[in-house]
Amino acid sequence: TAIRDNLANRCETIEQAYEFMLAYAAQGLTGDAGSQSGGQLRELLSRAASALDGLSDQYRALVEAERLHPRDTYEAFLQVLSRDAADARAAMELVLAQPSISSQTVDNLNASIHVRALLTDLFLIDEIIKGHR
Numbered sequence: 001t002a003i004r005d006n007l008a009n010r011c012e013t014i015e016q017a018y019e020f021m022l023a024y025a026a027q028g029l030t031g032d033a034g035s036q037s038g039g040q041l042r043e044l045l046s047r048a049a050s051a052l053d054g055l056s057d058q059y060r061a062l063v064e065a066e067r068l069h070p071r072d073t074y075e076a077f078l079q080v081l082s083r084d085a086a087d088a089r090a091a092m093e094l095v096l097a098q099p100s101i102s103s104q105t106v107d108n109l110n111a112s113i114h115v116r117a118l119l120t121d122l123f124l125i126d127e128i129i130k131g132h133r
Contacts, residue, residue, distance in 0.1 A: 003062045004129075010051040010058065011122055017048035018110070018119065025107035031100035041101060045092050052089040052118075056082035059125060068132055081121045087114035 024041050032038025056078045063074045091114050095101055109115060 001062075001065065003058060003065055007055075007058050007062065007129075010055055011126060013044075013051040014048045014118070014122065017044040018115070020044050021106050021110050025103050025110055027103050029103045031102055033100055038101065041106065042096060045096055049089050049092045049096070052085040052092075055085045059129075062129065066132060068129075077121075077125065081118075081125065084114065084117045084121050088112070088118040091115060 020041060021044075024037055027037065029035060029038070032041055059081065060075070060078050062068075063071065063078070068074055091109055091112050095105060095109050098105065
């Protein structure tokens with residue numbers, strides 16, 4: 001369905017950014033100015049932050065469209081996902097707002113409990129949703 005495709009694209013965008021951030025953090029760069037990977041980092045982080053906007057609403061639409069139950073249990077988890085997505089997005093936007101992004105900054109973002117909680121939420125809901133095909 002269109003909702004599942006939208007969610008798959010959003011999750012892929014977020015995962016691509018995270019994987020790139022892992023590689024960027026390992027480079028030991030003191031800043032992103034003038035580096036190809038720095039430009040790519042900013043692009044992927046921006047796309048990931050955008051993918052987080054309304055993410056829980058898309059999952060909510062899927063729960064409704066596919067009549068998944070118990071609805072109140074899904075809603076409680078989607079509220080957690082909404083908070084975690086907002087927190088991760090705030091962290092990503094803070095990094096993006098910096099004039100220079102070092103590998104150490106990205107390593108700290110990767111280690112952020114907010115980013116890790118978001119990824120875990122996505123893995124969990126994705127696995128559960130797959131079971132309802």
